[in-house]
Amino acid sequence: MLSEILRAVESIQYDDLPDDVRSTVTDAITDAIGVGIAGSIEPACDSLVAATADYPGNHALIGRHGVRRDRASAACFNGTAIHALDFDDTNHPAYSHPSSHLVATILAHPAASGRDALRAYALGLEVEARLGRSMNMSHYLHGWHATGTFGTIASTVAAIVLSGCSEAAAVSALGIAASMASGVRANFGTMTKPLHAGLAASNGIRAVEFASCGLTASASAVDGKFGFFDVLGDGTEAAQHECWGTLGEDWETISPFGLALKPYPACGATHPAIESALRIFRRNTGRDAATIDQIRVETPAYSREILVYDRPRSGLEGKFSMEYCVATALTRGAITLDSFTDTAVQDPSIQSVLPSITVSESAEVAGDSEFATRVSVSWSDGHSDTEFVPLAPGKRARWFTPAEVEDKFMMCASRAIDQSSADKIFGACRGIADLGSINELTEQF
Amino acid sequence: MLSEILRAVESIQYDDLPDDVRSTVTDAITDAIGVGIAGSIEPACDSLVAATADYPGNHALIGRHGVRRDRASAACFNGTAIHALDFDDTNHPAYSHPSSHLVATILAHPAASGRDALRAYALGLEVEARLGRSMNMSHYLHGWHATGTFGTIASTVAAIVLSGCSEAAAVSALGIAASMASGVRANFGTMTKPLHAGLAASNGIRAVEFASCGLTASASAVDGKFGFFDVLGDGTEAAQHECWGTLGEDWETISPFGLALKPYPACGATHPAIESALRIFRRNTGRDAATIDQIRVETPAYSREILVYDRPRSGLEGKFSMEYCVATALTRGAITLDSFTDTAVQDPSIQSVLPSITVSESAEVAGDSEFATRVSVSWSDGHSDTEFVPLAPGKRARWFTPAEVEDKFMMCASRAIDQSSADKIFGACRGIADLGSINELTEQF
Numbered sequence: 073m074l075s076e077i078l079r080a081v082e083s084i085q086y087d088d089l090p091d092d093v094r095s096t097v098t099d100a101i102t103d104a105i106g107v108g109i110a111g112s113i114e115p116a117c118d119s120l121v122a123a124t125a126d127y128p129g130n131h132a133l134i135g136r137h138g139v140r141r142d143r144a145s146a147a148c149f150n151g152t153a154i155h156a157l158d159f160d161d162t163n164h165p166a167y168s169h170p171s172s173h174l175v176a177t178i179l180a181h182p183a184a185s186g187r188d189a190l191r192a193y194a195l196g197l198e199v200e201a202r203l204g205r206s207m208n209m210s211h212y213l214h215g216w217h218a219t220g221t222f223g224t225i226a227s228t229v230a231a232i233v234l235s236g237c238s239e240a241a242a243v244s245a246l247g248i249a250a251s252m253a254s255g256v257r258a259n260f261g262t263m264t265k266p267l268h269a270g271l272a273a274s275n276g277i278r279a280v281e282f283a284s285c286g287l288t289a290s291a292s293a294v295d296g297k298f299g300f301f302d303v304l305g306d307g308t309e310a311a312q313h314e315c316w317g318t319l320g321e322d323w324e325t326i327s328p329f330g331l332a333l334k335p336y337p338a339c340g341a342t343h344p345a346i347e348s349a350l351r352i353f354r355r356n357t358g359r360d361a362a363t364i365d366q367i368r369v370e371t372p373a374y375s376r377e378i379l380v381y382d383r384p385r386s387g388l389e390g391k392f393s394m395e396y397c398v399a400t401a402l403t404r405g406a407i408t409l410d411s412f413t414d415t416a417v418q419d420p421s422i423q424s425v426l427p428s429i430t431v432s433e434s435a436e437v438a439g440d441s442e443f444a445t446r447v448s449v450s451w452s453d454g455h456s457d458t459e460f461v462p463l464a465p466g467k468r469a470r471w472f473t474p475a476e477v478e479d480k481f482m483m484c485a486s487r488a489i490d491q492s493s494a495d496k497i498f499g500a501c502r503g504i505a506d507l508g509s510i511n512e513l514t515e516q517f
Numbered sequence: 518m519l520s521e522i523l524r525a526v527e528s529i530q531y532d533d534l535p536d537d538v539r540s541t542v543t544d545a546i547t548d549a550i551g552v553g554i555a556g557s558i559e560p561a562c563d564s565l566v567a568a569t570a571d572y573p574g575n576h577a578l579i580g581r582h583g584v585r586r587d588r589a590s591a592a593c594f595n596g597t598a599i600h601a602l603d604f605d606d607t608n609h610p611a612y613s614h615p616s617s618h619l620v621a622t623i624l625a626h627p628a629a630s631g632r633d634a635l636r637a638y639a640l641g642l643e644v645e646a647r648l649g650r651s652m653n654m655s656h657y658l659h660g661w662h663a664t665g666t667f668g669t670i671a672s673t674v675a676a677i678v679l680s681g682c683s684e685a686a687a688v689s690a691l692g693i694a695a696s697m698a699s700g701v702r703a704n705f706g707t708m709t710k711p712l713h714a715g716l717a718a719s720n721g722i723r724a725v726e727f728a729s730c731g732l733t734a735s736a737s738a739v740d741g742k743f744g745f746f747d748v749l750g751d752g753t754e755a756a757q758h759e760c761w762g763t764l765g766e767d768w769e770t771i772s773p774f775g776l777a778l779k780p781y782p783a784c785g786a787t788h789p790a791i792e793s794a795l796r797i798f799r800r801n802t803g804r805d806a807a808t809i810d811q812i813r814v815e816t817p818a819y820s821r822e823i824l825v826y827d828r829p830r831s832g833l834e835g836k837f838s839m840e841y842c843v844a845t846a847l848t849r850g851a852i853t854l855d856s857f858t859d860t861a862v863q864d865p866s867i868q869s870v871l872p873s874i875t876v877s878e879s880a881e882v883a884g885d886s887e888f889a890t891r892v893s894v895s896w897s898d899g900h901s902d903t904e905f906v907p908l909a910p911g912k913r914a915r916w917f918t919p920a921e922v923e924d925k926f927m928m929c930a931s932r933a934i935d936q937s938s939a940d941k942i943f944g945a946c947r948g949i950a951d952l953g954s955i956n957e958l959t960e961q962f
Contacts, residue, residue, distance in 0.1 A: 116732055120732065122731070123729070123730035123732065127589075128573065129572075143572075217696075250701050250703065251709050254698055255696045256747075259696050264692060264732065267696070285568035287565065287708045287709065287712065293709070299703035
């Protein structure tokens with residue numbers, strides 16, 4: 073697949089990007105920077121600001137007005153900030169969070185034009201999705217977190233595009249990246265999970281810096297014996313997967329599984345259930361949640377393996393609790409960042425609803441890969457209501473409207489910066505294709 | 518094994534180190550800095566100096582007088598420099614080059630005392646060797662280069678000792694390191710192989726920097742499900758290997774396989790053959806190499822899998838050529854750094870000797886893990902001579918004398934720095950136990 077990547081990097085220009093790829097990437101970048109602003113005040117980000125105090129530079133940290141670091145440290149912070157709240161977009165075949173590291177990589181190239189940034193993102197995502205198609209599920213099931221592993225390769229592709237390095241340097245950069253890619257799933261549920269995104273971005277940037285200055289790596293380090301596919305996958309045959317032949321022609325970016333924006337800052341497996349519950353809430357505004365008698369949630373069995381907290385006690389556990397998400401949607405009528413503080417999760421009025429919830433599988437949803445969910449509620453007065461959502465908002469077929477992109481951005485941004493800054497950053501993101509340089513965006517941070 | 522590491526870091530003080538551990542580590546540090554000075558002018562190091570020009574700081578680069586970088590970049594350079602010529606020491610169970618990253622980690626802590634540096638090195642090496650005992654050969658055979666993978670964990674242990682961080686931070690640092698460890702064998706034979714050593718050191722340092730500022734990782738990221746042992750090894754049972762129970766009691770550092778210093782800048786599998794050939798050369802000083810008729814080399818079959826170049830054309834190929842090393846020893850009477858330039862390897866007077874060499878296995882050496890080798894030479898006048906070396910110089914039972922340590926250091930240092938600087942650096946290395954701070958050493962670079 074190395075040759076396919078090199079050919080795509082060489083031949084695909086901005087003008088070759090289909091319009092819906094451009095607009096999808098623009099939405100994804102906007103969304104990522106919004107959730108990055110919200111994530112930038114999370115404890116993981118406080119730690120990174122402190123830990124890199126001795127690494128001076130002039131690269132901007134998202135949401136940290138005036139704080140600057142060296143290039144690799146800033147990329148590490150920005151990737152971590154975007155993924156810190158698990159509110160950033162996902163790619164299905166890779167089981168990864170592509171915008172976290174791809175946007176962090178773009179932000180580390182302030183001199184690049186907005187159009188080159190869009191092209192770099194698009195090519196990086198195409199490679200990341202194909203790593204997923206050719207190496208999963210085995211890569212994920214083996215214990216790798218693809219945001220760190222595939223993310224390092226994809227960020228390197230983006231950095232190759234943005235640096236305009238030679239083909240020889242591109243080969244070496246990808247080979248160096250193969251020796252940097254890491255990230256184990258044991259760190260899920262800790263600050264190191266978002267750090268994987270930050271490391272992927274800084275790895276990609278450093279791989280290109282090293283290679284551009286002549287450091288060599290093997291041309292077989294990605295797809296040969298004892299290379300990335302071989303060592304981190306089931307074998308080198310993955311490198312011959314048919315998906316590589318369509319790189320630069322078929323666009324994963326706009327496929328049903330290429331990108332999914334998250335409407336709620338919880339695990340994606342909860343999203344159809346949350347949507348069902350919110351619709352029921354809106355249809356029953358007069359009813360007191362305290363009079364709810366029973367709640368039945370029918371969801372694919374697989375979601376039970378992911379959503380393991382039936383009685384969550386912390387905000388993080390709440391993000392992976394079907395019961396908590398449904399109870400909150402039915403009780404509060406909204407799922408926001410504020411829903412996932414420890415205090416919110418421990419609220420007695422929510423905790424008291426949890427025992428009335430039964431989660432099971434039915435024939436209607438069995439085996440559905442999109443977590444299709446039916447929620448059924450009955451009240452003590454005998455009234456009942458039910459709702460079925462087969463596909464969450466934010467998926468390709470239910471992509472955010474421009475208003476939804478803006479609403480989520482502003483909700484996120486308000487957590488960390490003032491309205492005037494948010495307006496400027498939002499405007500720069502929406503008009504990224506017309507930016508003379510990414511610096512016009514990052515100077516607002 | 519996490520608990521064993523934490524207990525050793527907490528309980529083992531400088532005074533607990535056996536005298537021969539102290540002197541062995543002192544020799545290893547001296548040797549590493551010597552080969553690092555020689556390696557510092559290699560192309561890989563030129564590339565790193567250029568690639569990190571925008572990463573300012575006050576950390577010294579070995580052999581680059583006055584050049585300073587940020588801490589992580591300096592550690593990356595120093596680790597790469599030490600391993601650049603493949604002339605640095607090895608650990609047998611890990612199949613790794615421990616001093617490359619351990620010494621680079623130490624040099625990144627200029628405020629540490631010399632005694633703490635010795636303690637940090639010793640504990641790092643003990644962990645690295647045990648990772649080898651519990652995870653090999655499967656880890657190596659799977660395609661990992663342990664200098665990058667185990668090296669990241671071992672450097673983190675050393676950095677934990679040198680930073681004096683809390684136990685909670687130590688746990689997180691090791692967990693972060695588990696998500697940074699990488700390095701694939703496909704990059705052998707390129708500049709990225711020594712880069713693995715540099716990355717291991719900078720990974721270890723950054724893991725501790727992050728964790729010391731509060732970034733959390735999972736306590737199971739090293740030895741739990743989907744952690745380091747599980748994902749990069751054959752399974753978590755390796756974490757229960759009996760060798761972990763002796764950490765801080767039995768010292769791998771001074772075991773027969775703990776450290777081997779390299780007398781020759783070629784693959785270790787060539788060393789008994791080189792030694793045999795040099796002895797034959799010395800016994801036959803009057804004879805013209807041009808009159809050599811036949812050379813027979815009897816070596817374990819396994820060495821043929823490693824030494825794949827029977828007609829090498831480059832300096833790097835020469836390092837992995839039994840034929841070239843034996844021919845040079847018998848023709849020149851010495852194997853030095855100058856033996857492995859492209860010009861030296863292409864010398865017609867050496868190339869003409871290669872066809873007269875036969876490499877085979879005999880009952881005497883079959884299966885020997887130390888590459889025991891017999892060399893037999895016959896000249897056209899009918900004279901013949903033979904020599905058998907079961908164990909290379911530099912192995913534990915044939916450890917370097919103080920004079921040999923000094924000779925190798927000065928030979929290496931003369932490649933890149935003046936005699937006066939070499940004397941100062943050598944003196945600081947030999948007296949490291951008495952240094953108030955490592956800065957007294959690094960300020961000489």
